Amino acid sequence: MRLSVENIEVSFPGPAGDLLPALGPISFEVADDQFVCLLGPSGCGKSTLIRVLAGLLSPSAGAAYCDRELIQRPLAEAAIMFQDTNLMPWRTVLDNIALPLEVAGMSRPERYGAVRKLLPQLNLENFELAYPAELSGGMAQRVSLGRVIVQQPQVWLLDEPFAALDALTREALSLELLRLRARSRQTIILVTHDINEAVLLADRVIVMSRRPGALVADIPIDLPRPRSAEMIYKREFLQLAKRIRNCIEDQRA
Amino acid sequence: MQTNGKVAEFSTGRKRQIILRRLSPFLTVLLLLLLWQGVTERQIISRILVPPPADVYAAFTAALADGTLAKHTMTTLGEMMYGLLLGVGIGLVLGYAIAKAPLLEYVLSPIIVAFQSTPIVAYAPLLIIWFGTGPSSKIVTTAVIVFFPALVNAIVGIRSVSPPLRDLMRSLNAGPWLTFRLLELPSALPVILAGLKTSATLAVIGAVVGEFVGSGSGLGVLVIMARSQYNTPLVVVTVLTMTVIALSLYGLVALVEWRFLVWQRRAAS
Numbered sequence: 146m147r148l149s150v151e152n153i154e155v156s157f158p159g160p161a162g163d164l165l166p167a168l169g170p171i172s173f174e175v176a177d178d179q180f181v182c183l184l185g186p187s188g189c190g191k192s193t194l195i196r197v198l199a200g201l202l203s204p205s206a207g208a209a210y211c212d213r214e215l216i217q218r219p220l221a222e223a224a225i226m227f228q229d230t231n232l233m234p235w236r237t238v239l240d241n242i243a244l245p246l247e248v249a250g251m252s253r254p255e256r257y258g259a260v261r262k263l264l265p266q267l268n269l270e271n272f273e274l275a276y277p278a279e280l281s282g283g284m285a286q287r288v289s290l291g292r293v294i295v296q297q298p299q300v301w302l303l304d305e306p307f308a309a310l311d312a313l314t315r316e317a318l319s320l321e322l323l324r325l326r327a328r329s330r331q332t333i334i335l336v337t338h339d340i341n342e343a344v345l346l347a348d349r350v351i352v353m354s355r356r357p358g359a360l361v362a363d364i365p366i367d368l369p370r371p372r373s374a375e376m377i378y379k380r381e382f383l384q385l386a387k388r389i390r391n392c393i394e395d396q397r398a
Numbered sequence: 399m400q401t402n403g404k405v406a407e408f409s410t411g412r413k414r415q416i417i418l419r420r421l422s423p424f425l426t427v428l429l430l431l432l433l434w435q436g437v438t439e440r441q442i443i444s445r446i447l448v449p450p451p452a453d454v455y456a457a458f459t460a461a462l463a464d465g466t467l468a469k470h471t472m473t474t475l476g477e478m479m480y481g482l483l484l485g486v487g488i489g490l491v492l493g494y495a496i497a498k499a500p501l502l503e504y505v506l507s508p509i510i511v512a513f514q515s516t517p518i519v520a521y522a523p524l525l526i527i528w529f530g531t532g533p534s535s536k537i538v539t540t541a542v543i544v545f546f547p548a549l550v551n552a553i554v555g556i557r558s559v560s561p562p563l564r565d566l567m568r569s570l571n572a573g574p575w576l577t578f579r580l581l582e583l584p585s586a587l588p589v590i591l592a593g594l595k596t597s598a599t600l601a602v603i604g605a606v607v608g609e610f611v612g613s614g615s616g617l618g619v620l621v622i623m624a625r626s627q628y629n630t631p632l633v634v635v636t637v638l639t640m641t642v643i644a645l646s647l648y649g650l651v652a653l654v655e656w657r658f659l660v661w662q663r664r665a666a667s
C-alpha cells in the first residue's frame with residue numbers, strides 16, 4: 146500500500162503547559178512495496194511519526210494517508226512493532242504472538258496452528274510455553290516481530306525493532322526480516338539508529354533533523370536484492386553509508 | 399567430581415533451609431500450644447482466665463456434638479459470603495469506573511473517605527436500625543468493611559495498565575470488552591488478588607462486629623453468650639473458629655493466586 150505524509154506536525158504540552166513542537170512539518174510518500182528506513186537523532190519524533198501512521202495519534206496539523214484514505218484510526222492492513230518489545234508478561238510466547246488473531250476472533254486451535262507454523266522461522270520452536278520474563282532480549286524481539294508477521298499486514302511499522310541487540314544478532318535478525326518479506330512484498334517503514342542497518346535493508350533512507358524532526362535527506366538505495374551481510378564491505382555500500390553519515394553530521398554542526 | 403560434590407552439598411543445605419522455613423509457622427503454633435499447656439498445668443494463671451487445652455477441646459467436642467458450633471458458624475459464614483460478594487463486587491465495579499473516569503473519584507471521595515475513616519463499630523448500630531437484627535445488617539457491615547480494599551486495588555490495578563500495551567490493543571482495533579478481558583483484567587489481577595486477601599480476612603471482622611451489636615445467631619453471639627455464662631473454654635473455641643475461617647479464606651485466595659499467577663512465579667525464579 147502507498148503511504149503519504151503531508152505536512153504533518155505534532156506538538157505536545159510542555160512543562161509550562163504551552164505546546165512544544167515535537168515533529169515536522171514533514172512530508173514524504175512511500176510507494177507500494179517500498180522499504181523505507183527512518184534515521185534521526187533520538188527525540189526527533191520518529192516514534193511519534195510511527196504512531197501517527199499507525200493511527201494511534203492524530204497530528205496537530207497535516208494528514209497521513211494510506212492509499213488515499215485518511216488515517217484516523219488504526220487500519221486493519223497495518224501492524225506496528227513498538228520500540229520496546231511490549232509483550233504481555235502473563236502470556237506465553239505462543240499466546241503473545243497469537244494475540245492479534247485472538248482479537249480478530251479466531252478459534253484457539255486455528256490461531257495456535259498459525260503461530261506454530263511461524264515459530265521455526267523465528268527460531269522460537271522450543272520456547273512456545275515460555276513467558277517473556279524468561280526470554281533473552283533477542284528472543285523477546287523475535288516474539289514481538291512474530292506478532293507483526295502473524296497479522297499478515299500490508300504495511301509494517303517497525304520502531305527500532307532490533308535495538309538492544311548485539312551487532313551480530315542484529316544483522317542476522319534484519320536479514321531474516323528481508324527473507325520473511327521476500328515472500329510477499331509489503332510496504333515497510335523501519336526506524337533505526339544504525340546507518341549500516343538502514344543501507345542494508347532499505348530501498349530508501351530518510352534522514353530527519355533534530356526535534357522537531359523535519360526531512361533532511363531522502364536517499365535512494367539502489368543496491369541489488371537479495372541483500373547479504375557481505376555487501377557492507379562493497380564500495381557502493383560504503384559510499385551510501387558515508388553519504389548518510391555526512392547528512393547526519395551536518396545536522397550536528 | 400569435586401565441583402559436583404560441592405553443588406550437591408550446597409543444594410541439600412539449601413533444601414534443608416527451605417524445609418525449615420516451610421515448617422517454622424507450624425513450629426510456632428506447636429510452641430504456643432506447649433506454652434499454653436505448661437502455663438495452665440502449673441496454675442500460673444487461673445483456669446477461669448486461661449482454660450487448659452483439654453477443657454477447650456472438651457468444649458469444642460460438646461459444641462460440635464450438640465450442633466451449636468455448626469449452627470452459629472453457618473450463620474456467620476453465610477453473612478460473610480454474601481457480604482464479600484456484595485462489597486467486593488461493588489468495590490471492583492466502582493473501582494473500574496473510577497479508574498476510567500477520574501472525575502468520579504472527586505465526586506465520590508467524600509462518601510468513601512468518610513465511610514472508611516469512621517470506625518465500623520461506631521456506625522454498626524445504625525446499620526442494625528436500618529437493616530434489622532437479621533442477617534442482612536451483618537451482610538451490610540461485612541460489605542462495607544471489605545469494600546474498600548477491593549475498590550482501592552481495582553483503581554490501582556486498572557490505572558497501572560501499561561500505556562504501550564493499551565496502544566497495542568488499540569492498534570489491533572480491540573473493543574472495550576476485549577481490552578478488558580485480554581489486557582486490563584490479567585494486568586490488574588495480581589493487585590486485585592492482593593486486595594482480595596485483605597478483604598477475605600476483614601470479612602470475619604465485619605460479620606462479627608455486626609453480630610456483637612445485635613443478632614440472634616452467629617459466632618459473635620456465641621462469644622457473648624459463652625462469656626455471660628463464664629464458659630471461657632467456649633469463648634476460646636469460638637474465637638479460634640473465627641481464626642480458622644479467616645485463615646481458610648485467605649488460603650483460598652492464595653490458592654487462586656497460585657493457580658492464575660504462574661507467570662509471576664516463573665518470572666521470579
Ligand SMILES: Nc1ncnc2c1ncn2[C@@H]1O[C@H](COP(=O)(O)OP(=O)(O)O)[C@@H](O)[C@H]1O
Pocket residue numbers: 157158167185186187188189190191192193194356
Ligand atoms: N506523549 C508525549 N507527551 C509529551 N511529550 C512527548 C510525548 N511523546 C513524545 N514526546 C516528546 O516528543 C519528542 C519526540 O519523541 P519520539 O517520537 O519518541 O522521539 P524518537 O522516537 O525520535 O526518539 C521527544 O522529545 C519526546 O520527549
Ligand SMILES: [Mg+2]
Pocket residue numbers: 191192193228304
Ligand atoms: Mg523512538
